[in-house]
Amino acid sequence: MECTGLCFYGHCIVMFLLHITPSSEKFTVTGLEGPVLAPLGGNLELSCQLLPPQHAEHMEIRWFRDHYTQPVHLYRDGKDIYGETISKYVERTELLKDAIREGRMTLRIFNVTVDDDGPYHCVFKDSNFYEEHITEVKVTAVSLQVQIHVHPPNTKGLIVECNSGGWFPQPLMEWRDSRGEVIPAASKSHSQDEGKLFNIKMILLIRESSSQKVICCLQNPLTGQEHRTSVAISDAFFSWNKKWKMILVMILCVMVFSIMVSSRQIHLRNQSRWCTWTAPWVIGILIMILSVLIVIGVLVWLHMKQRVPVSDAHFELDTLWLEDRSVILCALMVSATMLTSYIYFKLKARLQKENHLSEVSSSN
Incomplete structure (x- = not known):
């Protein structure tokens, strides 16, 4: 009986020592399945859990981003180690140890920035054995402006x-x-x-x-x-385009009117027949058509030429330059047409007058 009692008490003592002695059996680490959304400027919490659940106070717990030797937060020998952490995370992280006896640890990151976006490795290390869990964090920011x-x-x-x-x-x-x-x-x-x-x-x-x-x-x-x-x-935004078209129509009308008036005056002077191809009104119309074709050709060439893209900051300046060039070109063509017509008709009238005088002198 005494042996049986001693064996029982010995078994209890061994079980107690095994219970308080750190376990070296293998374990796995689980955690949040990503991605975890983190609002800019807010706080972020990432949790890791040992399976099976067990006491983790004696373990090394390390959170890192890209390099194992550059931790975001490090827990070792029962205390937080800040000397080895990345400088930008100093005083921005906290390890919540409320559930450390169940093997669950939570990393809290304050004042989330864009640089906090990316993967986080949670590593539990017991002696030479370790396991990790990776959680993907996505930082989000939405503008109200x-x-x-x-x-x-x-x-x-x-x-x-x-x-x-x-x-x-x-x-x-x-x-x-x-x-x-x-x-x-x-x-x-x-x-x-x-x-x-x-x-x-x-x-x-x-x-x-x-x-x-x-x-x-x-x-x-x-x-x-x-x-x-x-x-x-609204349609009011496009009134300028209508004015632009009206200006072009008015310019063409002025060109036609000026040529027709000049042709009519020369015709009355010369009393020539209007059906001949050398009649002043025919020449005037040909000059007008040629001028219009030149203006249209140049404008089409300017518009078809490689322009500054809409996304460029100088697009408006380029467009204004094109508009100014178009207006100047039309004004110059009107002036050139009127000047050409005037010179032509003056020379025509002078030649006809000289021919008439020569005919009169020869008849006498």
Whole structure:
């Protein structure tokens, strides 16, 4: 009986010692399945769990990004080690140890930045045995400031520009009409500021006059958060194009009128027949047609020539330059046509007068 009692008490003591002695059996590490979304400027918590659950106070627990030797946070010998952590994470991390006896540890990162985006390795190490779990973190930022700017109309059409900044990652962007249908954008561009946040610009070129509402839609591809801004486009924006066309028509009318008046005066002077190909009105019309063809040809060549793209910051200057050149060219062609017609008709009248005088003198 005494032996049996001693054996029982001995067995209990051995089981107790085994229970309090760190276990060296193998384990696995599990954690959050990514990606884990982390709002910019907020706090992020990443947890790891030992399986089977067991006491982890005696283990080394290391969180790192790319290199094992450069931890984000390090726990060793029952305390936090800050001397080996990456400098940008100093005083920005905290290890929650409330459930360390169950083998669960949580890393808290304060004031999340864009640089915190990416994978995080959680490593539990017991003696020479270790296991890890990798969690993917996606930082998200959504801007509430979306602005639409309508540029003055020009010969190319009406330029509508949408600007926004402070997005991460790069947002999805598109133009839509009032029915929700996508309108092809003339150009899309983006850049990143010092904080690696995306600034975007999207341009829409409206060539035809139509009363409609255009909507600039921006969406975060991770969270699905969307922000919209709209502007109504009325026919009044295209009044300049109508004035431009009216100016061209008026110039052509002036050219026709000036040539017809000059032809009529020469005809009355010479009393010549209007059916001949050498009649002044025929020559005037030919000069007019030639001038119009030259103007149209030059304008088409200017417009077909490789221009500055819509996305370029100098697009408006290039368009204004083209418009000014077109107006100057039309004015010069009108002046040249009138001057050519005047000189031609003057020479024509003088030659006819000399021929008439020579005929009179020869008849006498």
